[in-house]
Amino acid sequence: MMAPNSRRDWTIAAVGLLLAAVIWMLRGRPHLEGTDQTVAVTVVPADRPDLACSADGPIGGLRCRYDGRGDRIGTAAPPDGDRWLHPYVTTGGTVVLLSGVFAERHVADWVAGALAAGSSERVTLTCEAKIAGTSGPVRVRWRPDGTWENQDGLVAATVERCAVRR
Amino acid sequence: MRDRLSGAAREPSAPIAVVALVLVVVGCALRLHAFRFPSTLLFDEIHFVENARNYLAGRADWNDHPPLGKLIIAASIRVAGDGPLGWRLPALVLGLLTILCGALAAGRLFRDPKAGWITAALLSADGFFIGYSRVGLLDGYLGTCAAAALLVASTRGTRWISLAGGPLLGIAASIKFSGAGVLLPLAVALLTAESAGRAHMRRARLLAFGILLALAGAVYCALFAVGLRLAKQPASIGAVISASAELLKHHAGLTEMKNTWVSGWPTWALPWRPVMLGSVDQVAGVRVLSSLGNLAVWWGAVAVGLTLTVKIAWRGLGATLGSGAAAPDRWSTGDFLAAHGRAALIVLVLVAGFLAPWVLTHRDSYIYHFLPSYLGLVVLLGAAAAWWIPRQPVAVLLFVVLVLLLTSFYAPVWSFVPLSPEAMRHRLFLPSWR
Numbered sequence: 001m002m003a004p005n006s007r008r009d010w011t012i013a014a015v016g017l018l019l020a021a022v023i024w025m026l027r028g029r030p031h032l033e034g035t036d037q038t039v040a041v042t043v044v045p046a047d048r049p050d051l052a053c054s055a056d057g058p059i060g061g062l063r064c065r066y067d068g069r070g071d072r073i074g075t076a077a078p079p080d081g082d083r084w085l086h087p088y089v090t091t092g093g094t095v096v097l098l099s100g101v102f103a104e105r106h107v108a109d110w111v112a113g114a115l116a117a118g119s120s121e122r123v124t125l126t127c128e129a130k131i132a133g134t135s136g137p138v139r140v141r142w143r144p145d146g147t148w149e150n151q152d153g154l155v156a157a158t159v160e161r162c163a164v165r166r
Numbered sequence: 167m168r169d170r171l172s173g174a175a176r177e178p179s180a181p182i183a184v185v186a187l188v189l190v191v192v193g194c195a196l197r198l199h200a201f202r203f204p205s206t207l208l209f210d211e212i213h214f215v216e217n218a219r220n221y222l223a224g225r226a227d228w229n230d231h232p233p234l235g236k237l238i239i240a241a242s243i244r245v246a247g248d249g250p251l252g253w254r255l256p257a258l259v260l261g262l263l264t265i266l267c268g269a270l271a272a273g274r275l276f277r278d279p280k281a282g283w284i285t286a287a288l289l290s291a292d293g294f295f296i297g298y299s300r301v302g303l304l305d306g307y308l309g310t311c312a313a314a315a316l317l318v319a320s321t322r323g324t325r326w327i328s329l330a331g332g333p334l335l336g337i338a339a340s341i342k343f344s345g346a347g348v349l350l351p352l353a354v355a356l357l358t359a360e361s362a363g364r365a366h367m368r369r370a371r372l373l374a375f376g377i378l379l380a381l382a383g384a385v386y387c388a389l390f391a392v393g394l395r396l397a398k399q400p401a402s403i404g405a406v407i408s409a410s411a412e413l414l415k416h417h418a419g420l421t422e423m424k425n426t427w428v429s430g431w432p433t434w435a436l437p438w439r440p441v442m443l444g445s446v447d448q449v450a451g452v453r454v455l456s457s458l459g460n461l462a463v464w465w466g467a468v469a470v471g472l473t474l475t476v477k478i479a480w481r482g483l484g485a486t487l488g489s490g491a492a493a494p495d496r497w498s499t500g501d502f503l504a505a506h507g508r509a510a511l512i513v514l515v516l517v518a519g520f521l522a523p524w525v526l527t528h529r530d531s532y533i534y535h536f537l538p539s540y541l542g543l544v545v546l547l548g549a550a551a552a553w554w555i556p557r558q559p560v561a562v563l564l565f566v567v568l569v570l571l572l573t574s575f576y577a578p579v580w581s582f583v584p585l586s587p588e589a590m591r592h593r594l595f596l597p598s599w600r
Contacts, residue, residue, distance in 0.1 A: 006176045009563055013181035016567030017188065020574035027578050028589025030451025037449050094447045131449065134584070137202070150205035150249060153584065155449040 032131045032155065033060065039096060039157065040126045041088035045114040048102045051086040053140045054148060059085065059156040060133025062099050070139070070148060085156055087140035091124060095140060097156040098129060110164045124165045129157035178559035179280055185566045186287035190265070192573055193290025196581040197258060197299045202250040203582050208444040208455070211302045214239055215253050221396045230416050232386075233393025234340035235304035240396075253302035260310040261299025265289045268545055271316035275509035276549040285548030287566065288467075291573040293580040294459040294540060297443050300581070301455070304341050305534040311338035312516060312538035315348035316545060319355035319512050327356050328374040332381025339382070340389040343414065347519030347538060351512045352378060358487055358508055421528045431524045434536040435468045439598050441533055444582065452590050453582040457533065458599055459540070460576065462568045467543035470550050471517060473499050474510050486511055502553050510546065517542040 056068035065084045067073055085097040101107055107125060114121060133156050139148035174180055207215055217227045218239035227233060238256045246252040268289050273282025289295055298306030311334060318330045331352040338345025356375055387406045394401040394409065423430075429439035437459065444455040477499045478486045486507035503510060520538040524531040551562050578585045579593050594600045 005178075006180075009178065009181040009560065010175070012560070012563055012567060013185050016185060016570055020188075020570045023571060023574040024577065027575075027583070028586045028592070030448070030584055030586045032450055035450070039449055090447075090449070092447050094449065096449055129449075150202070152200065152203045152205060153446075153448070153453065153582075155451075157449070 033133055035131050036160075037129055037131055037157065038126060039098065039129045039159075040091045040124055041096065041098070041101075042091060042122055042124050043088065043101070044120055044122045045111050046120060048111060050143050051088065051140075052144070053085055053087050053097055053138055055135060055138040059097065059135045059138070059154075060131075062097075062132050062156050062158065064097070064138065066139075083158070087142070087151075087154070095151055095154055097135065097138070097140075097154050098127070098159050099157075100159040101125065101127065101162065104159055104162045106164050107162050121166065125162045126165060127159045127162040129159045131155060131157045179555050182555065182559070182563050182566055183283065185563070185570055186283055189287035189291040189566070189570055189573060192570075192577070193265070193287075193292075193296060194262070196296050196577055197261060199581040199583065201254065201258065201300065203453070204444065204446050205250050207253070208301050209303065209441065211253060214304060215243075215302055218243055218253075219248065221393065224396065224398050226397045226399065227393060230413055231304060231342050232340045232390055232410070232413065233396075234337065234389050235307055235342070237389070237393055237396070238307070239302055254300060257301055257303065257306045258299050260307050261295060264295060264299075264306070264310045264313045264541065267310065267313035267317045268541060269548075271313060271320050272545045272548050272552075274320035275316065275512065275545075276506050276552065277509075278549070278552045280555055281549040281552035284551045284566070285545050288460075288463050288544050288548050288569065289541070291569055292460040292463050292544065293576055294440070294457055294464075294537060296580045297455055297457040298534070298537060301443050303443075303534070305537045307341050308338060308345050308520075308538045309541050311341065311345055311348055312520065312541045313545075315351050316513060316516060316542070319351045320509075321355075322360065324356055324359050324371055324374040327352060327359070328378040328381070331356075332378040333385045335378065335382035336385025336389065339386050343417065344520060344523050344535065344538075347516065347522065349382075350519035351516040354512050354515050358511070417529060418527075420530045423528075423530050425530065425532075427532055428530050429533050431521060431531055431536070434533055437464065437533055437536075438596075439533055442594075442600060446582070448584065450586070451584045452587050453584050454579050454590055454594075455582050456576075456579045456594060456599065458576065458579070458594065460569055460572050462565065462572050463544060463547065464540075466565070467540065467547040470547045471514065471543040474503065474546060475514060477503055478507075478511065478514070483511070502550060506549065506553070509549070513542045513546050513549075 052066060053064035054066035054068060054070050055064045062085050065073060083099045085099050087095055088098055089095055102111060135154045135156055137152050138154055140151055141148050213229045214236050217229045217236040220227055221237060221240045227236060229236060239253060242255045243252040246255050265286050269282040269286035272285035273279050314334055318327055318334060321327055335348050338348045356371055387403055390406040391401040394405055427439060427441050433439060440456060440458040442454060443457055446453045486503055517539040523529060524535055554562050576593055579590060
């Protein structure tokens with residue numbers, strides 16, 4: 001038979017543990033997956049073939065062009081066009097993984113015009129993107145002959161519409 | 167077996183022990199969560215990682231601290247690679263060692279295992295120690311040295327204090343000059359060792375103190391010389407003295423207090439300006455690593471430290487060191503000191519030793535300079551809580567539950583857990599905390 005004081009103390013401890021679990025669960029996670037977010041990234045026309053990531057397995061259903069060992073995945077393009085993930089840097093300096101940026105109509109028009117004019121002007125793309133998930137360990141590189149940089153916890157998203165700002 | 171378990175569950179300390187165990191487990195998990203994140207250098211890591219790389223490449227060290235901290239990172243890079251794991255692994259290992267040494271020291275100094283496991287819980291669940299277990303910076307290493315100094319001071323024989331304390335002092339001062347703060351608790355432990363008063367014991371104690379200083383000097387010179395040799399520079403004793411003097415002169419000139427993260431030592435009790443060790447903005451979220459401590463532990467530790475200091479000043483050293491039996495049902499500060507005066511004094515001089523450089527000079531100061539002193543205050547808080555268990559068990563239980571609740575609330579900003587920006591601001595609600 002447990003003494004009343006002992007029962008009271010165990011109740012306090014149990015309530016404390018329960019409250020701690022509730023506080024943790026209500027911590028205020030960023031609501032990301034499946035939400036639409038505005039992402040502003042900067043690019044130059046030459047970025048299109050240069051930016052690449054490497055990861056084991058898909059991130060929120062999307063894939064990097066290279067597997068975790070840095071080997072190119074397959075040879076064919078994804079069936080729905082440019083839907084590989086590529087790394088970009090936001091105007092706030094955050095690295096994100098986006099798919100479909102250079103396939104987006106306004107961006108494609110800008111790239112075509114810039115390449116025809118021989119321009120290497122850097123622009124800001126303000127894109128509406130649907131968040132697919134957050135990566136685990138992933139590597140990114142900014143040039144085909146560049147070294148892979150380790151990253152972790154990058155947001156992966158599919159671009160739906162972009163505005164080009166010079 | 168069942169009877170024993172049932173008996174243990176009825177012990178007033180049993181629920182406290184369970185909460186303390188949860189705090190230790192959660193604290194370790196927060197040290198390990200996303201440990202390699204981010205893959206870029208954090209805060210001042212550039213100073214230490216770059217110079218670790220310099221040592222590995224045989225180049226000169228341009229940092230303004232003695233070599234050992236960077237040599238430790240260099241060894242880790244050699245073993246675990248030049249990446250986040252290699253940069254931060256020593257901090258993690260030494261951070262866990264801090265918990266172990268702090269707990270053992272508290273248990274031994276205050277002759278109560280409960281003081282040990284409560285101290286372990288408080289050290290585990292504090293953001294200051296968690297943060298410095300996750301970054302390639304040197305202040306967590308000094309925290310380990312402080313805990314180890316208390317452990318050495320808890321040994322009974324003067325011989326062990328000098329033979330273990332000497333190298334420890336040399337190691338601590340080879341990480342940062344302020345590591346010399348470990349000398350005070352070691353000296354007090356030596357001078358107040360049992361059998362005081364007899365002339366030959368006095369001589370033995372002086373001899374032991376001399377051996378301690380000689381060993382410390384030898385270890386310091388040897389470690390500094392290793393660094394110089396790796397950097398392909400002259401590595402004689404004269405070169406070590408000359409290089410050390412230059413570093414000291416450089417530090418003496420750093421008095422502008424202009425860095426965005428500086429904070430004067432009187433503000434550390436609040437704390438007004440905990441360093442944001444890392445902040446990574448993400449789309450619709452943020453991941454941060456703050457060095458803000460667990461406020462229940464922080465304010466509790468500062469209050470216990472101040473109270474004991476005032477009480478010792480009031481009673482005088484003689485009364486504090488004199489052994490006295492405390493009434494079992496009393497829980498006043500005076501009774502605590504009557505039972506544990508010498509132990510409290512050893513810990514308090516550790517606190518003072520690490521505070522002294524910032525109190526006595528105008529050298530630029532940052533809250534991380536407080537970390538080894540804070541360790542001492544947390545040991546005192548753990549010992550005081552253990553002392554109160556038989557007298558006020560519910561109060562101690564409510565206190566550890568409060569520590570747990572704050573740990574749960576602040577855990578995301580102690581370990582780069584993704585949060586919404588609003589949730590981060592709710593936790594770091596003072597602008598000076600962000």
